[in-house]
Amino acid sequence: MIELDGLTKRYGEKLAVDHLSFTVRPGIVTGFLGPNGAGKSTTMRMVLDLDNPTAGTVRIGGKHYRQLKDPLRYVGALLDAQAVHGGRSAYNHLLCLAQSNGIPRRRVGEVLDTVGLSTVATQRSKGFSLGMGQRLGIAAALLGDPEILMFDEPVNGLDPEGIHWIRTVMRNLAHRGRTVFVSSHLMSEMALTADHLVVIGQGRLLADTSMADFIHQNSRSYVRMRSPEQERLRDMLHGAGIRAMAAGDGSLEIDGVPATRLGELAARHQLVLHELSPQQASLEEAFMRLTAESVEYHAHDGEPPAARSAVPAVAAAAGGPGPGAPQGGGWGADWQRKGS
C-alpha cells in the first residue's frame, strides 16, 4: 500500500500540498481527483521521490522510495508519457529500464505485446502519436510486474478502444490484489473504473471514501414522476402528504420517498404514469459540488462579460435574454458592428 502522513509541499509562497494523510490500499482501484492545480501530480511525484516533501512522509509497502532496491519491481508509474528519450526505439527504451532494474529481457516483449505496440517496437518513440506514447508509458509501468501502480491521467490521448483497454487493465490488476492509484479528469471514466476515491482541493484532503458513498454524500437523489394526468398526480401526492417540486419539463421531483412507494400509491389511485425514475447525480455533479470552493482557475462560457452580469437569473433560467442583455450578443458582435 501507499501511506501518506502529513505530506506537505511548498513552492515559495505556494502551498501545493497541504498536510495530506491517506492510505491507498491493495485490491481496489483508487481514483485521485481534484480540480486543476489541486496538487495531484505533485503528490504523485513525491511518492516516487521525484520531489522532496517540505514536511511529512510517504511510504510504499512500508518503505521510503529510496530504500527500494530495483524500484520498478515494487512500483510502476505513468506520470509524464512524453518524458522518454525520443531517439530510442520503444524496445530499447524499455530494455534500458529493464536492465537497470534487474528485470529479465523477455518482459520487454511481453509488455509491448500487452499494450499493443509490438509492430512498432523498433520505431523511434519521437514519431509516436499521443496515444502511442501513452501506451509506451503504461508498458514501462507494467514492466517490473509491480505490486503498486500509479497512473497520472492514463487515458489522455487514448482512443475509445484504448480507454476501454486501460480500464480493463486497471480493474484486472486490482482484481489480482495490486494497489492501483489513478488520477483523471474524465469523471465518467473514473465512475466506471474506481472503487474508492481520494479527492483534494488546493492541496488539502476533501474526501477519502468509497465511490458509492462519495456520490451519495455529495449529491441529491430524488424520484422523477410524470403522468398524462398531471393535476391528479399532484393531488394524489398532496393527499398523501408528499412534497413535490415541479421541474421545468413538466415532471415532478420528489425527495426522500422511495420509487416503490410512489409506484404503489399511483397504482392504488389507478393513475397512469409515463415516468417513475429514481435519479442519482453523476460522479461529475458530486465532484463539482464538493470542489466548487476550491477551484482556482475559473473559466467562462464564451458570453461577453457584460452579458454575464446583465442577464437576471430568472430570465436566464427561462432561456430568454433579460431586459438589460445586449442584443445579438456573443464575442466580437460589437466589434463586428463597429467594423462594418
Ligand SMILES: Nc1ncnc2c1ncn2[C@@H]1O[C@H](COP(=O)(O)OP(=O)(O)OP(=O)(O)O)[C@@H](O)[C@H]1O
Ligand atoms: N515545480 C513547481 N514550481 C512551482 N510551482 C509548482 C511546481 N509544480 C507545481 N506547482 C504548483 O503547485 C500547484 C499544484 O500543481 P499540480 O501540478 O500538482 O496540480 P494538479 O492537481 O496535478 O493539476 P492538473 O490537474 O492541472 O494537472 C499548482 O499551483 C502549480 O502551479
